[in-house]
Amino acid sequence: MLTRPPIPPPSASAPVLPCPRPATGARTAAPPYWRTLLPALALLALLTRLPSLRRPLWNPDEGYLAVQARMLADGGVLYDTVVDRKPPLLPWLYETAFAVFGDESLLPLQLCAVAAQLLTAALLASVARRRWGDAAGRTAGALYLLISIGLNPEDAQAATFEVFILPFTVAAFWCADRGRWCGAGVAVAAAFLTKQTGGAVLAPVLWLLWQNAPARSALFRTAFGFCLPVLYAALLTGPHRFLFWTVTGSGAYATFTGSELHVLFRGLANTLILAFACAGLIPPVLRVLRVARTGAADLWLWFLTAAGAVILGFHFFGHYYLQLMPPIALLATAALQVLPARRATRAVIVSAGTCAVFLAWGLLAPRPELAHVQKVAKAVKVRTEPQDRVLVWGIHPEAYWLADRTPASRYLTAGLLTNYSGGRNGPQVGEKYAMAGAWPVFRTEMAARPPALIVDDSRGKPFAPERVPTLRRLLADGYEELTTVDGAVLYVRSSPSSSASAR
Structure with a gap:
């Protein structure tokens, strides 16, 4: 039960008048x-x-x-x-x-x-x-x-x-x-x-x-x-x-x-x-x-x-x-x-x-994903030169910033190319759900300036290379596995001899 009568606030349809000011020029003791x-x-x-x-x-x-x-x-x-x-x-x-x-x-x-x-x-x-x-x-x-x-x-x-x-x-x-x-x-x-x-x-x-x-x-x-x-x-x-x-x-x-x-x-x-x-x-x-x-x-x-x-x-x-x-x-x-x-x-x-x-x-609270990205970024920085372009296939674009390396593609996450969308992992994930026109542009980027290093940071998520044919072919045709860092797989460009033998 209320102890004092309610004071109705002004109606939204009526203008609200400012608080009255002293009519005389007297100053109050309270600070502004x-x-x-x-x-x-x-x-x-x-x-x-x-x-x-x-x-x-x-x-x-x-x-x-x-x-x-x-x-x-x-x-x-x-x-x-x-x-x-x-x-x-x-x-x-x-x-x-x-x-x-x-x-x-x-x-x-x-x-x-x-x-x-x-x-x-x-x-x-x-x-x-x-x-x-x-x-x-x-x-x-x-x-x-x-x-x-x-x-x-x-x-x-x-x-x-x-x-x-x-x-x-x-x-x-x-x-x-x-x-x-x-x-x-x-x-x-x-x-x-x-x-x-x-x-x-x-x-x-x-x-x-x-x-x-x-x-x-x-x-x-x-x-x-x-x-x-x-x-x-x-x-x-x-x-x-x-x-x-x-x-x-x-x-x-x-x-x-x-x-x-x-x-x-x-x-x-x-x-x-x-x-x-x-x-x-x-x-x-x-x-x-x-x-x-x-x-x-x-x-x-x-x-x-x-x-x-x-x-x-x-x-x-x-x-x-x-x-x-x-x-x-x-x-x-x-x-x-x-x-x-x-x-x-x-x-x-x-x-x-x-x-x-x-x-x-x-x-x-600990931040395990930040620790993971920091490990991956450190590995990328150690295994590339400052002028190298890299591709981080995942949902952590901060790896590029932490490693101080230039992305090989304008698409900084796998989400734009697969509609993974930071957590949506149902049937609507894959190449056909990408932003319109994204894959032709991506293929052009990869052909014009192939990345020196590719990081597969999918870690079992629905955008893993085995479910993305274009990326799978890219890795098979020109890259070989280098190492694994905290679940992320690093690939480097393969030599011509190894590529020929692979075929």
Whole structure:
């Protein structure tokens, strides 16, 4: 039973007035709001991401981006000789960071990820403060950072796409909440150009526009702000190539067919992990749903569209769930406004406890796959010269970056050539499920500049050479087995005499 009458938050259809300021010019004794809040949030953001600073990288996406950045710096062309299914903004960020700080470490990108989380928390605090007051702003910022690492560390701590779309998605909502429609459109575009699912925040932006600014000019400003950056990026990379690699070329990837139980189990596991991280936030939200209306239709729409972005593609990787965290933090903050003050304290304490669990997980848990890739990269570096090109047939493109060797193909993982897709291991894996036109290009690359070394890092997975005829023929016609390193088989080019005798 409530101990105080509920304080209804403002309706989404009505403008939210800022907190009243003193009419006289009298100064208050309290220090300025942001001067005290921002340093606290910065310290919390750095603390929660300490694990990310202790390892060279956390997952293959970081390795992929690092290799892409090196290829672009060496004259590669995005969506031509440098390819991926992702939009261009993050490869460009990696390329810029490498140009400024060097390409031997991801530390500058990891610090950028800390800054992205800090900016996300500050924007959430600003939204909450405008709607519910100073205390709510502090609560929203702190709650977000405490749950922001509430996933497997390789998903939450990596400096990859989902972390960098978060400040853009929250900025889009922040702008729409204040009627800054052109800025909202630009922020949605930036989120989309970081990862396609970032564009899901357009739904709550349009909801706020419909509720608060039905004038046609507001819709035009939003559309202009969105279209201009996207069209500019398409012109820079080539409209046809941009459309193929970011939208139309991923049909086989974004399907539910293949490994259904495996994928559903992954989705359930990651949902439970996130629920544990939000253990301090879920009870107040559920309690308020039973006893009062929060007036937060825009926040619920944001949450539902973010959930749709998690489902899209039917892979349910942990890092997809990061998009849910900003609306969850605001929904919890909204709920806490109609509950006793002690509920907010309890929510923060419980969230701090779960955050400590994930922080310990990130700092202490072993990373066997990273250790494996480091061994393979060391073997590649020892057995090749700096000018040699190598082919690593697997799902760990970071091997190229760690070995400091140039890839022999623009396709940096077996996933692009077999649709293995980082975990989908059912019937839809093989040459016929590759990106359209990929195998003819791959054969041309192998014929023009055969790799000095091929690493078969399939280790029994469905893209092993015995299930990929083109790769099997390539190995049989010009390569001989050299050694095995931690399960990965290394092949070197065979001499003409040995090739003839093999025939």
